[in-house]
Amino acid sequence: MSSFIKADIDDAALAEASIDYLVASKAASRLREGDATLWGKAAAAEASERLGWVSAASDIVDVIAQGEELCTKLSTIDYSRVLLCGMGGSSLAPQVMTNDSPIPLIAIDSIHPDFIDATMSPESLAQSVVIVSSKSGGTSETRTQLAICEDRMSKAGINAAERIIVITDPDSELEEHARLRGYKTILGHPHVGGRYSALTVFGMIPAMVAGAKLDEVAPSVFQTVRALSRDSADNPAIRVASALKIAVERSGTAQFFSPELPGLPAWIEQLVAESTGKDGRGLLPIARTSKTVTQTGGMVVHLREHETSASGLDADADAEMTVTGPLGVHFYFWEVVTSLLCMLLEVNPFDQPDVERTKRAARGMKPGDLLSANVTEPCEGLEVTVGLSKAKPETLDALLTEFIGAANGAAYVVIQAFLPERSEALETLAKTVELRSGTPATVSYGPSYLHSTGQLHKGGQPGGLFLSVYQKAAHDVRVPGTITSLGWLCETAAMADQKVLRGLDRQLMALRVANTKVLSLLAQHL
Numbered sequence: 001m002s003s004f005i006k007a008d009i010d011d012a013a014l015a016e017a018s019i020d021y022l023v024a025s026k027a028a029s030r031l032r033e034g035d036a037t038l039w040g041k042a043a044a045a046e047a048s049e050r051l052g053w054v055s056a057a058s059d060i061v062d063v064i065a066q067g068e069e070l071c072t073k074l075s076t077i078d079y080s081r082v083l084l085c086g087m088g089g090s091s092l093a094p095q096v097m098t099n100d101s102p103i104p105l106i107a108i109d110s111i112h113p114d115f116i117d118a119t120m121s122p123e124s125l126a127q128s129v130v131i132v133s134s135k136s137g138g139t140s141e142t143r144t145q146l147a148i149c150e151d152r153m154s155k156a157g158i159n160a161a162e163r164i165i166v167i168t169d170p171d172s173e174l175e176e177h178a179r180l181r182g183y184k185t186i187l188g189h190p191h192v193g194g195r196y197s198a199l200t201v202f203g204m205i206p207a208m209v210a211g212a213k214l215d216e217v218a219p220s221v222f223q224t225v226r227a228l229s230r231d232s233a234d235n236p237a238i239r240v241a242s243a244l245k246i247a248v249e250r251s252g253t254a255q256f257f258s259p260e261l262p263g264l265p266a267w268i269e270q271l272v273a274e275s276t277g278k279d280g281r282g283l284l285p286i287a288r289t290s291k292t293v294t295q296t297g298g299m300v301v302h303l304r305e306h307e308t309s310a311s312g313l314d315a316d317a318d319a320e321m322t323v324t325g326p327l328g329v330h331f332y333f334w335e336v337v338t339s340l341l342c343m344l345l346e347v348n349p350f351d352q353p354d355v356e357r358t359k360r361a362a363r364g365m366k367p368g369d370l371l372s373a374n375v376t377e378p379c380e381g382l383e384v385t386v387g388l389s390k391a392k393p394e395t396l397d398a399l400l401t402e403f404i405g406a407a408n409g410a411a412y413v414v415i416q417a418f419l420p421e422r423s424e425a426l427e428t429l430a431k432t433v434e435l436r437s438g439t440p441a442t443v444s445y446g447p448s449y450l451h452s453t454g455q456l457h458k459g460g461q462p463g464g465l466f467l468s469v470y471q472k473a474a475h476d477v478r479v480p481g482t483i484t485s486l487g488w489l490c491e492t493a494a495m496a497d498q499k500v501l502r503g504l505d506r507q508l509m510a511l512r513v514a515n516t517k518v519l520s521l522l523a524q525h526l
Contacts, residue, residue, distance in 0.1 A: 005228075015243065015245055022340055032225070046351055074209065083120070088194060094210070100212075112419065130149055131167060138172070147479060167202055186201050195270060220325075220328060220329050250299070254285050254301055257293060260303075274355070274451075281460060282459070301319065305326060355455050359496075365496055378393055378396045382513050386498055407465055410463055413430070416466060423443075470513070
């Protein structure tokens with residue numbers, strides 16, 4: 001049986017024993033049948049409530065019909081952008097699907113006051129459709145964004161019921177909230193976790209509202225579902241899962257890049273890291289561009305849409321693995337691969353215990369917990385609030401020397417940034433740290449990463465080195481109906497993450513900066 005997905009893998013990257021084990025265990029066919037015992041007895045109860053994504057692949061036609069019906073209802077509204085409020089897996093897939101869409105889709109995946117002010121100004125809201133996406137309906141960041149959106153629409157005289165769409169699971173608090181206010185509401189499959197929801201209403205509906213054409217997704221996915229259910233050594237999902245197990249054993253990291261499908265490596269990063277990163281195990285995928293693949297970052301995986309690259313890049317020359325197929329097929333394929341890899345690693349792919357640990361730490365923090373004693377200021381506007389040792393660096397030279405020195409012995413480096421926007425300076429810093437230390441480095445943006453890769457940072461293999469960067473807001477924003485503010489919530493999220501990492505004996509340095517100019521100065525000082 002042919003498949004829309006093709007995987008070319010170097011022989012040296014294949015683990016025949018793992019392939020034989022998955023075939024003999026009938027893992028592929030059992031997964032297709034929804035067998036919750038694949039990951040052991042301890043995981044069976046939760047797995048039985050989280051395998052809906054396997055059968056949901058058969059419902060894509062219905063999802064597209066729902067999207068078309070919604071788009072028809074929205075045709076009377078003049079909007080030039082889609083604001084998607086969602087964290088982690090709830091927002092990453094739609095971003096990948098809308099790379100070429102006619103209407104920009106902007107992910108509201110932060111609660112930094114400056115970011116919210118920039119993206120949710122009254123002028124922006126008047127030109128936008130706002131999609132609020134939360135499976136549980138209780139994601140605190142998403143509910144906070146919704147409260148601010150409602151408040152600002154009310155003050156600006158904008159009809160919220162006309163412009164707000166809610167996507168959530170049945171019987172959630174968010175569903176009740178939406179129904180009471182007359183918002184257009186779409187209900188998801190209750191037995192699909194957020195990071196496995198790309199081919200459900202959570203992934204496809206926001207993309208369709210932004211104008212993405214997804215008509216060709218269903219036929220290719222249907223055929224691929226059948227092909228990936230075969231218990232055969234030539235099943236590409238079995239082969240890729242076995243290769244990634246080698247990547248786990250070699251370094252715990254792998255490099256994914258895709259000039260043809262931008263954003264797909266970042267989606268895979270959160271799917272694989274959060275699913276595998278627990279019990280002291282796991283794989284950290286690092287999203288790359290073709291120009292930044294390095295010899296130190298682990299196995300190189302090239303993701304393609306067509307066998308002949310439209311970009312003209314001969315990127316396969318550096319790749320140990322090349323996976324080719326349409327975007328919709330990639331989503332289902334990598335969900336299957338991740339599930340099989342978790343079986344090989346003997347971890348539950350559907351829980352996220354350390355994500356919950358960080359949430360509890362944030363809820364338990366008090367205002368005084370954010371005050372740091374013995375803060376040093378290596379330059380104006382940059383404070384070291386947590387050092388790698390008791391003696392915090394007092395100059396930029398000392399800061400960079402100490403951090404790069406620590407990176408030499410680390411398994412990987414993550415810069416965790418709570419900023420109002422992505423930072424080229426931090427991307428430069430990560431590249432330089434990697435070049436000088438030989439240790440793979442990446443940048444994650446909070447609080448969204450707390451709902452994805454943050455699980456692996458804490459629950460996966462130890463040995464990571466972390467640089468937490470929090471930027472003070474130009475001014476704070478009060479959360480309507482509460483006694484708190486965005487500035488407090490954002491800084492609390494950063495501090496809670498630091499607290500949990502330190503409690504796990506992870507190496508951590510934390511910086512508090514006044515503005516992006518300070519970050520540029522830090523990068524220029526390298």
